Amino acid sequence: xxxxxxxxxxxxxxxxxxxxxxxxxxxxxxxxxxxxxxxxxxxxxxxxxxxxxxxxxxxxxxxxxxxxxxxxxxxxxxxxxxxxxxxxxxxxxxxxxxxxxxxxxxxxxxxxxxxxxxxxxxxxxxxxxxxxxxxxxxxxxxxxxxxxxxxxxxxxxxxxxxxxxxxxxxxxxxxxxxxxxxxxxxxxxxxxxxxxxxxxxxxxxxxxxxxxxxxxxxxxxxxxxxxxxxxxxxxxxxxxxxxxxxxxxxxxxxxxxxxxxxxxxxxxxxxxxxxxxxxxxxx
Amino acid sequence: xxxxxxxxxxxxxxxxxxxxxxxxxxxxxxxxxxxxxxxxxxxxxxxxxxxxxxxxxxxxxxxxxxxxxxxxxxxxxxxxxxxxxxxxxxxxxxxxxxxxxxxxxxxxxxxxxxxxxxxxxxxxxxxxxxxxxxxxxxxxxxxxxxxxxxxxxxxxxxxxxxxxxxxxxxxxxxxxxxxxxxxxxxxxxxxxxxxxxxxxxxxxxxxxxxxxxxxxxxxxxxxxxxxxxxxxxxxxxxxxxxxxxxxxxxxxxxxxxxxxxxxxxxxxxxxxxxxxxxxxxxxxxxx
Amino acid sequence: xxxxxxxxxxxxxxxxxxxxxxxxxxxxxxxxxxxxxxxxxxxxxxxxxxxxxxxxxxxxxxxxxxxxxxxxxxxxxxxxxxxxxxxxxxxxxxxxxxxxxxxxxxxxxxxxxxxxxxxxxxxxxxxxxxxxxxxxxxxxxxxxxxxxxxxxxxxxxxxxxxxxxxxxxxxxxxxxxxxxxxxxxxxxxxxxxxxxxxxxxxxxxxxxxxxxxxxxxxxxxxxxxxxxxxxxxxxxxxxxxxxxxxxxxxxxxxxxxxxxxxxxxxxxxxxxxxxxxxxxxxxxxxxxxxxx
Numbered sequence: 001x002x003x004x005x006x007x008x009x010x011x012x013x014x015x016x017x018x019x020x021x022x023x024x025x026x027x028x029x030x031x032x033x034x035x036x037x038x039x040x041x042x043x044x045x046x047x048x049x050x051x052x053x054x055x056x057x058x059x060x061x062x063x064x065x066x067x068x069x070x071x072x073x074x075x076x077x078x079x080x081x082x083x084x085x086x087x088x089x090x091x092x093x094x095x096x097x098x099x100x101x102x103x104x105x106x107x108x109x110x111x112x113x114x115x116x117x118x119x120x121x122x123x124x125x126x127x128x129x130x131x132x133x134x135x136x137x138x139x140x141x142x143x144x145x146x147x148x149x150x151x152x153x154x155x156x157x158x159x160x161x162x163x164x165x166x167x168x169x170x171x172x173x174x175x176x177x178x179x180x181x182x183x184x185x186x187x188x189x190x191x192x193x194x195x196x197x198x199x200x201x202x203x204x205x206x207x208x209x210x211x212x213x214x215x216x217x218x219x220x221x222x223x224x225x226x227x228x229x230x231x232x233x234x235x236x237x238x239x240x241x242x243x244x245x246x247x248x249x250x251x252x253x254x255x256x257x258x259x260x261x262x263x264x265x266x267x268x269x270x271x272x273x274x275x276x277x278x279x280x281x282x283x
Numbered sequence: 284x285x286x287x288x289x290x291x292x293x294x295x296x297x298x299x300x301x302x303x304x305x306x307x308x309x310x311x312x313x314x315x316x317x318x319x320x321x322x323x324x325x326x327x328x329x330x331x332x333x334x335x336x337x338x339x340x341x342x343x344x345x346x347x348x349x350x351x352x353x354x355x356x357x358x359x360x361x362x363x364x365x366x367x368x369x370x371x372x373x374x375x376x377x378x379x380x381x382x383x384x385x386x387x388x389x390x391x392x393x394x395x396x397x398x399x400x401x402x403x404x405x406x407x408x409x410x411x412x413x414x415x416x417x418x419x420x421x422x423x424x425x426x427x428x429x430x431x432x433x434x435x436x437x438x439x440x441x442x443x444x445x446x447x448x449x450x451x452x453x454x455x456x457x458x459x460x461x462x463x464x465x466x467x468x469x470x471x472x473x474x475x476x477x478x479x480x481x482x483x484x485x486x487x488x489x490x491x492x493x494x495x496x497x498x499x500x501x502x503x504x505x506x507x508x509x510x511x512x513x514x515x516x517x518x519x520x521x522x523x524x525x526x527x528x529x530x531x532x533x534x535x536x537x538x539x540x541x542x543x544x545x546x547x548x549x550x551x552x553x554x555x556x557x558x559x560x561x562x563x564x565x566x567x568x569x570x
Numbered sequence: 571x572x573x574x575x576x577x578x579x580x581x582x583x584x585x586x587x588x589x590x591x592x593x594x595x596x597x598x599x600x601x602x603x604x605x606x607x608x609x610x611x612x613x614x615x616x617x618x619x620x621x622x623x624x625x626x627x628x629x630x631x632x633x634x635x636x637x638x639x640x641x642x643x644x645x646x647x648x649x650x651x652x653x654x655x656x657x658x659x660x661x662x663x664x665x666x667x668x669x670x671x672x673x674x675x676x677x678x679x680x681x682x683x684x685x686x687x688x689x690x691x692x693x694x695x696x697x698x699x700x701x702x703x704x705x706x707x708x709x710x711x712x713x714x715x716x717x718x719x720x721x722x723x724x725x726x727x728x729x730x731x732x733x734x735x736x737x738x739x740x741x742x743x744x745x746x747x748x749x750x751x752x753x754x755x756x757x758x759x760x761x762x763x764x765x766x767x768x769x770x771x772x773x774x775x776x777x778x779x780x781x782x783x784x785x786x787x788x789x790x791x792x793x794x795x796x797x798x799x800x801x802x803x804x805x806x807x808x809x810x811x812x813x814x815x816x817x818x819x820x821x822x823x824x825x826x827x828x829x830x831x832x833x834x835x836x837x838x839x840x841x842x843x844x845x846x847x848x849x850x851x852x853x854x855x856x857x858x859x860x861x862x
Contacts, residue, residue, distance in 0.1 A: 009759050013761060015665065020673075020674070028685075080595075085599040110603045114841055116816045148599055163410070168368060169406065171399065172476075173423045173475065176585050179426050184413065209791040212824075234695075240695075
């Protein structure tokens with residue numbers, strides 16, 4: 001019996017290692033393709049010149065600006081709303097209460113909603129119903145709705161993880177809830193705020209489907225938030241699908257997009273630490 | 284009343300329930316013979332399960348009152364009912380009366396927040412906020428309306444001097460409080476409490492999370508605060524209670540609920556306890 | 571120095587204002603989903619009331635300009651692609667999670683986990699671009715044109731494998747150490763411990779992760795648009811070009827109007843319902859795991 005079972009174990013082990021190897025190989029294949037095909041055109045002029053010839057030539061300048069504006073709008077709407085909601089859920093609703101349960105459920109469902117549905121909603125609500133048209137504002141607010149659940153969840157867990165001693169101490173000193181929150185709990189939850197923001201930005205930058213019907217395709221430099229603006233991901237989509245011979249620029253743009261994702265994550269972390277660093281002690 | 288013995292058949296003396304005035308009724312010289320807090324028949328339950336039953340005792344102005352007894356006998360619950368911190372614990376119910384300067388703190392009219400400002404509390408584990416040393420002290424003061432820079436600086440200086448921390452931290456007031464040692468953190472918490480000029484300080488095992496050296500320093504500090512503040516300290520360190528307390532109350536667990544067995548002058552609790560359980564506990568034969 | 575200049579009532583008022591503000595925000599954020607469903611219903615109402623729900627399922631074809639609204643070919647393509655991707659990604663993802671924790675030396679396990687996290691964050695449009703230029707030509711060499719159900723399945727697999735790896739990894743991590751130690755103490759091999767103790771114990775979390783991954787696959791749009799060919803037909807072979815429900819919305823929304831537009835909202839509604847049903851099943855499973 002022993003030999004059989006050790007043979008089975010060896011097969012099992014072999015299968016697991018092969019599967020893991022396969023996954024790693026696919027990942028590096030993807031990475032290598034991106035790097036190999038994208039790095040060729042990547043230079044400073046690519047980032048600073050407007051696209052020409054429907055994007056086959058030229059660079060990304062207006063697209064980068066639009067992308068930044070869309071993400072900026074999304075985060076300025078989502079961050080305050082997310083922080084406030086997280087505060088309400090973690091501080092003012094009894095755990096397991098009915099209101100908190102319904103709110104959490106609604107946020108969980110929102111987190112699972114497909115992005116194309118956000119696109120449909122954003123197009124119907126922000127563009128048509130609120131009359132914002134195809135604009136950076138519409139796109140940004142649609143993305144704000146998308147990024148909200150993950151933002152709320154991370155901040156909420158950060159607030160909940162602060163030690164009970166602080167709350168008791170604050171009550172014994174007769175501090176108001178507002179003071180406790182503003183001076184103690186929120187600064188202590190700053191790392192989770194940074195994580196939430198970077199996850200939210202990541203989700204926003206990566207998004208395409210929700211933007212096609214909200215912020216549009218126009219690849220000119222936007223002059224205001226009410227202008228249509230083409231996000232980087234939409235640009236990649238358009239180059240790949242609608243422009244023959246756009247693949248080279250699409251790959252370079254994809255590389256920029258991924259660099260942007262990594263940079264956004266690091267930046268959010270650094271920024272939030274800098275704001276709160278003076279207050280937060282690292283024990 | 285000053286002395287109290289539980290109504291059980293186990294009393295070491297006469298065997299009857301006794302509310303007796305001890306011979307030291309005037310109290311030690313630091314104390315005023317007036318009770319500041321009178322607790323009458325306090326019963327406290329979590330989700331219907333009693334944690335404390337029918338506790339009655341008086342806490343005297345300017346004295347140190349030590350609550351001794353094994354863990355789980357309700358000392359912490361008793362303390363947190365004195366400043367109504369027990370309100371924050373879900374499912375916690377309190378019965379009986381607690382008179383603070385003659386006013387029942389559970390009255391509708393009592394302003395809980397005013398009560399908590401008059402009653403400072405020190406916790407078992409030092410709990411400075413994750414702020415600088417200075418802001419730990421200033422934030423509560425600002426909250427309570429102290430705005431002028433000079434007033435704030437004076438209060439920070441005063442309270443740090445009072446807890447003997449000034450010389451140690453004067454050069455690094457803006458350093459994070461959490462970088463201090465455990466004993467320093469605990470003294471900072473005491474400074475934070477007395478900066479608000481309370482009448483009463485509640486201390487829940489303030490030395491038990493500290494190393495022996497820090498523990499001695501904090502203990503000396505508590506002794507030096509005697510007379511300026513009414514101090515109620517829960518401790519399971521009998522030697523400490525004996526060194527710093529004027530009065531002592533002995534709690535014990537009976538039927539899974541904490542009860543007060545004996546309350547008297549500290550000296551009498553330790554030297555001539557009248558209840559068998561007290562005698563066994565302070566003599567090191569139980570607990 | 572005087573304390574308590576500011577009356578406690580003014581501070582209570584501040585607290586009341588704070589509660590009011592954050593409660594309003596919280597109601598607002600929780601109302602977004604209601605708003606979304608409301609708008610989907612409102613926009614799809616013309617189609618639902620005049621065409622009727624049944625015809626979306628049973629019309630023989632999707633020619634909305636000619637009055638045929640059958641979503642069935644696209645629904646079946648969506649389901650086929652998602653099921654195929656889940657079948658491929660589940661062993662890969664679970665094996666990756668096990669590999670990182672129980673087989674790989676720590677630095678390699680760490681790198682593997684890190685690349686899973688990175689891969690799960692790669693935007694779908696980038697995966698689509700890669701699929702179109704790397705996978706589709708590869709399939710096209712054997713069975714032209716290449717853009718097909720199979721390409722869709724493979725691309726979805728690449729996208730949801732990290733999801734499954736991360737969630738089942740988290741489920742394995744949440745098991746008490748004692749489980750593994752107990753099994754080893756009984757003389758079970760590492761493989762037997764995994765197969766008979768750890769994986770069954772983590773089953774709830776793993777299955778919940780798979781369901782969430784399936785929901786992600788169903789809702790995925792851009793990558794699918796780019797690689798699967800976009801021909802409206804029921805998927806009869808792996809090499810048929812097909813069009814998923816999501817892709818249909820993305821492709822036609824730009825020019826649709828009238829009942830055509832309304833029926834696109836109907837498909838959005840259908841998609842939302844499917845995804846929520848999957849997510850609900852996932853929550854139920856992970857909830858059960860918590861209760862023992």
